[in-house]
Structure formats: C-alpha cells, structure tokens
Amino acid sequence: MSHIQDYAKLLDDAAHHAHEVEQFDTDNRLSLDDAYAIQAASLARRAARGETRVGVKMGFTSRAKMVQMGLSDVIWGRLTSGMQVEEGTAIDFKRFVHPRVEPEIAFILKKPLEGNVTGPQALAAVEAIAPAIEIIDSRYKDFKFTLPEVIADNASSSGFVIGAWHDPRTDFSNLGLAMTINGRTVQVGSTAALLGHPLRSLVAAARLSAAAGEPLQAGWIVMAGGATPAEYIKPGQYVSVEMEKLGSVGFHV
Ligand code: OOG
Numbered sequence: 010m011s012h013i014q015d016y017a018k019l020l021d022d023a024a025h026h027a028h029e030v031e032q033f034d035t036d037n038r039l040s041l042d043d044a045y046a047i048q049a050a051s052l053a054r055r056a057a058r059g060e061t062r063v064g065v066k067m068g069f070t071s072r073a074k075m076v077q078m079g080l081s082d083v084i085w086g087r088l089t090s091g092m093q094v095e096e097g098t099a100i101d102f103k104r105f106v107h108p109r110v111e112p113e114i115a116f117i118l119k120k121p122l123e124g125n126v127t128g129p130q131a132l133a134a135v136e137a138i139a140p141a142i143e144i145i146d147s148r149y150k151d152f153k154f155t156l157p158e159v160i161a162d163n164a165s166s167s168g169f170v171i172g173a174w175h176d177p178r179t180d181f182s183n184l185g186l187a188m189t190i191n192g193r194t195v196q197v198g199s200t201a202a203l204l205g206h207p208l209r210s211l212v213a214a215a216r217l218s219a220a221a222g223e224p225l226q227a228g229w230i231v232m233a234g235g236a237t238p239a240e241y242i243k244p245g246q247y248v249s250v251e252m253e254k255l256g257s258v259g260f261h262v
C-alpha cells in the first residue's frame with residue numbers, strides 16, 4: 010500500500026532531519042498492523058543508509074508512562090546502531106526535535122529468544138543487565154500522538170545510553186532508581202514499575218518480535234521501558250540515572 014510508504018518517508022525524513030510533523034491519523038483510520046508496517050518501512054530507509062539492527066525497545070510498560078502519554082497498550086520499536094549513544098559522551102541537540110529522557114533497564118541477550126516464553130526461559134537468554142537512559146523524541150508536533158501514530162513513529166525511538174553491564178543473576182525485580190539533571194533529582198522510581206518485574210517486559214518483547222517475524226537475536230539489546238514519566242532536556246545539561254546495585258549511567262546534552 011503506497012500510503013504506508015508515504016507515511017514512512019514522512020516520519021523517516023522528520024527523524025533524519027530533526028523536524029516535526031503534523032499528526033495524520035487523529036480520526037483513527039490506521040490499524041495497528043498498518044502502523045507497524047509504516048514503522049518497518051521507515052526502518053528499512055534507515056537500513057538503506059547503513060544503520061544496522063541492534064535490538065528492541067518496549068514502550069508503555071509502566072503506569073507512569075501510560076498516564077503521562079494517555080495511552081495504555083504496550084508497544085515496541087526497533088533499535089538501530091545509529092541510535093546508540095556512548096555513556097559519558099555528548100549528544101548534539103540539533104539532531105533532535107524535542108527530546109525527553111527516561112530511566113530504563115537494558116538487557117543484552119546471549120541466545121535467541123522467541124515466542125511465548127516463561128520468565129525463567131527469558132532470564133536464561135540474558136547475558137547481562139545494565140542501567141540505561143532512553144532518549145525519546147516524538148516526531149509529532151507537541152509530542153502528541155494516537156496509538157497508531159506513535160507506533161508508526163518507531164515508538165519515539167531516538168537514542169539510548171547504556172551503563173556498565175552486570176550479572177543477570179542480580180535480583181533486579183525492585184531496584185530503586187533516581188534520574189538527575191545537572192545534579193537535581195527529577196524523577197525517582199523502581200524497576201518494579203515495569204509490569205511488576207522488568208523480566209515481563211522482555212517476555213513481551215520475545216512474543217511481539219516473534220509475531221512480527223523478527224525474533225530476538227543473540228547480541229540484541231532490549232530496552233524494558235521508562236520506569237517514570239519522561240523529562241525534557243536542554244543543551245548544557247548532564248543527565249544521569251543511578252540505580253540500586255547497578256550503578257549509574259549518564260550523558261551530556
Ligand atoms: C512513546 C515511547 C514510550 C516508554 O519507555 O514507555 C517509551 C513516548 O512516550 O513517546 O519509550
């Protein structure tokens with residue numbers, strides 16, 4: 010369907026050149042399948058520019074995020090090499106439209122993980138866990154969107170920053186965390202906010218990715234979702250997330 014390609018180009022151009030677009034589905038004509046097809050087509054454009062697939066991000070896995078954005082279905086997006094920001098480095102603010110940050114926990118897999126798996130099966134596929142920050146940047150004006158629109162926009166994926174990897178046998182079900190901007194604490198929470206246990210987010214990623222025909226691969230990263238509401242960032246800031254047992258991760262704007 011050509012409108013799939015048209016929307017994919019619109020959103021990919023907006024992400025690539027950091028400009029915003031108007032919402033295009035306020036009357037809910039797009040199905041969720043259409044929305045994921047647009048996401049896939051827009052990611053194919055990134056692949057054509059040389060970006061490689063490195064994993065999956067989950068969205069709306071905490072009540073805090075659902076409430077902030079007014080949506081309540083778990084969504085997922087595709088992570089690429091071009092989105093990774095080295096911990097401790099600086100991002101160029103001009104590459105973003107209106108970025109926000111959120112504290113997350115990241116998994117890296119040592120084995121493929123596919124379909125309806127149990128928590129223990131998911132954990133057995135995890136190589137390591139790390140504290141992480143997601144930089145989300147909706148391409149829609151005012152960061153406002155419907156569910157199909159945000160899915161089409163790759164779940165607002167824009168950047169992700171990962172701290173030191175840790176043994177996944179650490180109990181990470183309920184780790185306290187704080188997000189600070191220039192030393193001021195802006196959000197506090199716990200990894201338990203993620204579906205009650207972050208592993209449930211990985212279980213959902215395994216199911217949804219397999220259903221889309223792109224099962225989770227060894228070496229892939231899975232971002233489990235924001236544990237607190239997201240915060241806007243501005244040039245000159247240093248953003249960090251400190252997590253109980255896992256230490257901290259940060260970057261400069
Ligand atoms: C959509 C992405 C949601 C999360 O962690 O819940 C997300 C958005 O809020 O723009 O990344």
Ligand code: MG
Binds near residue numbers: 143145
């Ligand atoms: Mg997120």
